[in-house]
Amino acid sequence: MKVDNELITALIERWRPETHTFHLPIGEATITLEDVQAIWGLRADGRVFTGRDYHDNFPDWTSKCRDLLGWIPDTSTETKQGGLLMTALINQTRMPLGDDLPMYVYIQRARIHALILLGGLILPDTTGCKVPFMWLNGLGDPEEVKNISWGSAALAYLYHYLCEASMDKRKELGGPMMLLQLWAWERMPTLRPAFIGPVVHEPYTPCGARWKGTTQIGNAPRHSVEHYRDQISLIRPGQFIWTPYAHCILPDYCNDVTGCSLCETYLDAKERRPFRQK
Structure with a gap:
């Protein structure tokens, strides 16, 4: 819209x-x-x-992306100033998922969709083109995510x-x-x-x-x-x-x-x- x-x-x-x-x-x-x-x-x-609650002083975002999203972004083309580019996230959703995969694979894909919603609709910044890395920390536990305000x-x-x-x-x-x-x-x-x-x-x-x-x-x-x-x-x-x-x-x-x-x-x-x- x-x-x-x-x-x-x-x-x-x-x-x-x-x-x-x-x-x-x-x-x-x-x-x-x-x-x-x-x-x-x-x-x-x-x-x-809040951003403060999910901020790490020395985060290893490469490992977090691998563990939580099942994908290691290219730092030169898929990240920008402490965040993941929206286009990179959208491209990940276009990759098909097969049936009968381990549950954690579908949870990783769900996190990518959640980041797109956060960065593009619910909590967009002035650029509208990236999602801060620190928000990944709020999506770690699927049971905790649904209890967030x-x-x-x-x-x-x-x-x-x-x-x-x-x-x-x-x-x-x-x-x-x-x-x-x-x-x-x-x-x-x-x-x-x-x-x-x-x-x-x-x-x-x-x-x-x-x-x-x-x-x-x-x-x-x-x-x-x-x-x-x-x-x-x-x-x-x-x-x-x-x-x-x-x-x-x-x-x-x-x-x-x-x-x-x-x-x-x-x-x-x-x-x-x-x-x-x-």
């Missing part, structure tokens, strides 16, 4: 780092752990995922890059901007693009899946920064959906009310201050 850069720009102009909220005509609103859980199906509760990691990353962009500290934007775009479509119908075909939520799937159809994003002048600024400034109370997921039949992992409303996690990437969302 294409990121609507003009929409993202208009939203960034409404972001206030002091409160981590968007200042809108109908009041303050922000993307929360509930949104991340409902849209992408990423768990909110669980073990905190991926939702809070994605939200912290999004908050961080929104703050940086709103204060004009960065020219290149990173973070899960697709998540922000889907949140805006869920909450503010006047900002949605024209879709080819109806937008229908299939029961027991994350809400983000219903936006997978082809859209008319990028057709000027409707999809310009000026257009979105005007639409946001004209939003009235009845045009903001406060409970967009109320009528959706979601799977259990998208509907853990206790997990997304009472969990304790870190949402300040720099100072690592505990954040309790209620």
